[in-house]
Amino acid sequence: MKRAVEAERAGEAVRAGEAVRAGEAVRTGEAGRAAEAGRAGETAGGQPIQLRADCARCAGLCCIVPAFSRSADFAIDKPARQPCRHLGADFRCGIHADLRGRGFRGCAVYDCFGAGQQVCQVTFAGQDPADPATASQLHAVFPVMRQLHELLWYLAAALELPALELPALEQPAAAPLADELRQASQEIAGLTRLEAPALLSLDLGQHWQRANTLLRRASELARAGVQGPDHAGADLAGARRRGADLTGASLRGTTLIGADLRRADLRMADLTGADLRDADLAGADLSQSLFVTQAQLDAARGDAATRLPPSLRRPAHWTQ
Numbered sequence: 001m002k003r004a005v006e007a008e009r010a011g012e013a014v015r016a017g018e019a020v021r022a023g024e025a026v027r028t029g030e031a032g033r034a035a036e037a038g039r040a041g042e043t044a045g046g047q048p049i050q051l052r053a054d055c056a057r058c059a060g061l062c063c064i065v066p067a068f069s070r071s072a073d074f075a076i077d078k079p080a081r082q083p084c085r086h087l088g089a090d091f092r093c094g095i096h097a098d099l100r101g102r103g104f105r106g107c108a109v110y111d112c113f114g115a116g117q118q119v120c121q122v123t124f125a126g127q128d129p130a131d132p133a134t135a136s137q138l139h140a141v142f143p144v145m146r147q148l149h150e151l152l153w154y155l156a157a158a159l160e161l162p163a164l165e166l167p168a169l170e171q172p173a174a175a176p177l178a179d180e181l182r183q184a185s186q187e188i189a190g191l192t193r194l195e196a197p198a199l200l201s202l203d204l205g206q207h208w209q210r211a212n213t214l215l216r217r218a219s220e221l222a223r224a225g226v227q228g229p230d231h232a233g234a235d236l237a238g239a240r241r242r243g244a245d246l247t248g249a250s251l252r253g254t255t256l257i258g259a260d261l262r263r264a265d266l267r268m269a270d271l272t273g274a275d276l277r278d279a280d281l282a283g284a285d286l287s288q289s290l291f292v293t294q295a296q297l298d299a300a301r302g303d304a305a306t307r308l309p310p311s312l313r314r315p316a317h318w319t320q
Contacts (some may be wrong), residue, residue, distance in 0.1 A: 012250060049189055050114045051153045058116030059129035060091035061142045075103030081139050097293035100317060107315075114151035115142060123199070137196050144199050148192050151211050153197070154272070155185040157291055158218040173221060181214055195314045206207070219290055223248045226268050276300040282319070 053062075064087065068078035086094045086104075093099075099108040119142050120129060129132045146193075158164070163171060164178045190196055191202065220227075227248035237257040244264045252272040256279045263283040272291040281302040286292055287309060294312050302318040 049118070049149070049155065049192060051149055052114055053112045054114065054117045055092075058091070058112075058137065059120050059122050059135075060087050060108060061116045061119065061138065062112055063087040063091075063093060063107075063138050065142050071106075073104075073106030107161070109295050111295045112142075112146050112294070115146035115149040117143050118149065121266050122193070123196060124261060141196050141199050144204065145192065147204050148188055149207070150191075151188050151207060152185060152292075154215055154291060155181055155211060158215055159185070161218055162292070163221045163222040163224070164218065171221070173217075177214070177217055177221065181218065184211060184214060199301060215272065215291070219250070219252075219272070222290055223250075223268050223270065228269065271296065281306050293296065 001019075014102075038151075048109055060083070063084045065081055066078075067080040068074040068076060068084070070077045075183060076085065076160045084093075088094050092182050095102045095104065099105070119138055123141055123145070124134060124138055129135055129138055162175045164181075188207065191199070192204075193205075226248035228245070228247050230250045231254050232250045232252040233254065236259055237255050237256045239256070239259045241264050242260045242262045244261070246261075246264055246266050248271050249266070249269040251274045252270050254274045257275055257277045259276075259279045261284050262280050264285070266284055267288040268290065269286075270290045271286075274296065276296045277299045279300045281297075281300050283303065283305040285307045287307040290307060290308060292312065297308065298315045298317075302315070304314075304318075304320050306314070306318070308314060
């Protein structure tokens with residue numbers, strides 16, 4: 001599996017939300033399987049864009065479009081655009097209740113950020129996803145829509161940072177940056193309403209690059225005065241950071257696979273795209289961590305003492 005978004009990535013810049021990825025392989029996630037509202041992005045066509053997967057309104061796209069490579073995260077090899085053997089005719093996963101137990105841990109941590117239902121219910125509204133011609137277009141558009149929704153999630157997260165709500169006299173850079181973030185979010189929201197041919201012609205790298213610049217500025221503003229060590233893009237797989245003070249650290253695109261982060265202080269740390277697969281977060285404080293996603297938590301280990309941001313939930317597989 002290839003690690004998630006690298007902070008300095010050229011062209012596509014930060015592909016932050018793919019905190020656990022296997023090429024373009026997907027993981028059908030605990031993060032998004034529940035049909036809960038989740039964070040909402042900008043409105044498009046007068047309707048708020050939901051940025052949490054609602055599988056009941058999708059057609060199993062995450063079980064069809066990506067390729068799986070047999071590994072610790074996937075029990076089988078699966079070619080791209082071929083249905084997983086466990087996907088039923090009703091587009092429902094036959095082993096969803098026991099993904100981890102059946103060797104599909106990768107599927108248990110994936111969240112499409114609501115792109116699946118957007119493609120099925122908006123882009124191809126009223127069309128039969130079982131029709132081969134429609135299905136071919138659905139499968140082509142889904143990865144594009146997922147990136148757009150991922151972008152919206154990060155921009156929405158940036159706009160929720162307390163630092164961007166400070167009065168001008170206290171933080172003069174906050175208001176102009178918030179305006180830029182809102183403008184970028186509105187533009188991306190508009191793109192989600194495009195028809196399939198226009199979506200497939202988008203230069204996603206350009207949009208990621210612009211968003212990455214804004215997200216960096218938001219991170220720096222939020223961490224002003226508490227900036228910790230800069231580990232952006234570093235390989236800290238298996239690192240022993242038990243009890244470490246990582247307050248305000250930059251961990252953008254950092255590989256933390258299997259790292260010991262027990263009781264670490266990660267408040268105000270920027271976790272954009274950090275690969276937390278099997279990282280031990282038992283007792284760690286992520287209550288004010290920046291840009292941490294549900295998928296990152298689902299890929300990690302933790303316990304009842306791990307402190308989380310209020311918008312995220314404790315994964316079911318964590319110890320009590």
